[in-house]
Amino acid sequence: MTSELFSPLTLRSGQVLKNRIAKAAMEENMADDGQLPGRQLLSLYQRWAAGGTGLLITGNVMVHAEALTGPAGVVLDEHAPLEPFIDWAKAAKSGGGSVWMQINHPGRQVASDMPGVVWGPTDIGVSLGKHSSRFGKPTAMTPRQIQDTVARYAVTARRAEEAGFDGVEVHAAHGYLLSQFLSPLVNKRTDQWGGSLENRARMLLDIVRAVRAAVSSSFAVAVKLNSADFQRGGFGADDARQVIEMLEPLGVDLVELSGGSYESPAMTGRPADDRTQAREAYFLDLAKDLVKTSPLPLMLTGGITRRVTAERVLDSGVSVLGMGTALAITPDLPERWRQGREADRQMRTVTWSDKALASAASMAQVRHQMRRLAHGRTTKPGTHPAIALISERRKQQRALRTYRAWLAKPRATQP
Numbered sequence: 001m002t003s004e005l006f007s008p009l010t011l012r013s014g015q016v017l018k019n020r021i022a023k024a025a026m027e028e029n030m031a032d033d034g035q036l037p038g039r040q041l042l043s044l045y046q047r048w049a050a051g052g053t054g055l056l057i058t059g060n061v062m063v064h065a066e067a068l069t070g071p072a073g074v075v076l077d078e079h080a081p082l083e084p085f086i087d088w089a090k091a092a093k094s095g096g097g098s099v100w101m102q103i104n105h106p107g108r109q110v111a112s113d114m115p116g117v118v119w120g121p122t123d124i125g126v127s128l129g130k131h132s133s134r135f136g137k138p139t140a141m142t143p144r145q146i147q148d149t150v151a152r153y154a155v156t157a158r159r160a161e162e163a164g165f166d167g168v169e170v171h172a173a174h175g176y177l178l179s180q181f182l183s184p185l186v187n188k189r190t191d192q193w194g195g196s197l198e199n200r201a202r203m204l205l206d207i208v209r210a211v212r213a214a215v216s217s218s219f220a221v222a223v224k225l226n227s228a229d230f231q232r233g234g235f236g237a238d239d240a241r242q243v244i245e246m247l248e249p250l251g252v253d254l255v256e257l258s259g260g261s262y263e264s265p266a267m268t269g270r271p272a273d274d275r276t277q278a279r280e281a282y283f284l285d286l287a288k289d290l291v292k293t294s295p296l297p298l299m300l301t302g303g304i305t306r307r308v309t310a311e312r313v314l315d316s317g318v319s320v321l322g323m324g325t326a327l328a329i330t331p332d333l334p335e336r337w338r339q340g341r342e343a344d345r346q347m348r349t350v351t352w353s354d355k356a357l358a359s360a361a362s363m364a365q366v367r368h369q370m371r372r373l374a375h376g377r378t379t380k381p382g383t384h385p386a387i388a389l390i391s392e393r394r395k396q397q398r399a400l401r402t403y404r405a406w407l408a409k410p411r412a413t414q415p
Contacts, residue, residue: 009054011254013167020321021052022054024324029367036081045088049092058100063105064105068114070111072396078155102169108138108180119140119145149203151210167219170207174224208250222254223254223255226257228283237289244296256322257298258302259282281312299320300322347369348384350365361388361389
């Protein structure tokens with residue numbers, strides 16, 4: 001087998017990844033009181049750090065305290081104390097690898113029972129048929145709100161560097177705010193942020209410029225981008241190609257390719273339009289085309305569980321392979337591969353016909369495994385998805401009460 005899997009990669013910022021294996025972002029929903037990283041997150045990232053991964057990318061950290069993807073989400077803004085994040089970075093780097101913080105704003109993908117704001121490029125809500133009421137009704141962002149959000153990303157990136165993280169990844173995939181602006185199905189604006197792809201990409205590009213200006217040149221800046229939304233008439237592979245070209249002059253180190261959203265959960269292997277039915281490396285065919293023209297190194301995430309698949313991804317020209325679920329089950333999988341071994345367990349497959357519910361159950365299964373790792377236990381990937389989903393919803397209800405109380409309190413800006 002080729003040795004490229006365990007070869008270092010030098011990025012344009014000068015940062016060196018010790019190998020080509022990354023833990024992709026998975027939303028942990030494990031924040032302590034105050035929406036801060038605590039003992040559970042530190043323990044979880046120490047487990048991953050010891051497993052041989054070259055790069056750990058955190059679950060999405062929110063740039064706006066009033067807009068969370070879930071009630072137990074971590075927030076790093078101008079008010080957050082930095083010490084918990086310093087501890088998190090140290091735990092994640094304890095194995096000698098790098099750690100990047102994924103930074104995000106959910107936009108319209110906010111549950112209807114959450115306090116705060118539900119924003120989008122327009123007032124078009126999430127369409128999930130009978131499940132549509134799970135999400136709040138968005139209001140179209142004003143120019144001032146867009147500009148303030150750009151500034152929030154820069155603040156979070158600057159503070160992440162101060163805490164000891166090696167980089168940030170701007171989340172512009174999976175139907176969150178920046179993905180919504182990129183989508184012609186969601187973004188129906190008629191001003192400078194709507195219409196042409198150049199306009200729909202404006203907010204993302206402005207954020208990347210602001211982030212790059214707020215951090216040092218040796219700090220990595222990456223972008224997570226959908227290779228496609230997997231919705232007819234939505235953001236597609238040619239759009240992705242053009243956005244990657246737009247990002248190249250802005251000092252971006254890496255673009256991670258994924259796909260889908262809550263409306264079309266391709267990231268869990270269940271796209272709405274059934275254009276990808278691959279059980280492994282879901283987006284590899286799209287990535288192969290993008291690699292041919294990309295001026296930036298690409299990372300591919302989605303459905304990679306075996307070394308032979310990982311090698312195939314790298315052989316296609318992709319620079320880094322990202323794994324989520326596989327590392328939630330087997331946190332030392334990279335070290336196993338180095339030793340010529342594979343994972344001995346796989347996640348129980350969710351075969352429900354309701355794609356939205358199946359996607360939610362799949363994510364609940366993954367979080368169930370992460371919580372077990374955080375408590376020093378072995379994983380149980382055979383857990384029934386219905387049990388995982390019920391348990392997840394109970395935890396979310398408790399976290400929601402805590403988040404409501406926290407959000408109602410005044411907060412002082414940290415020095």
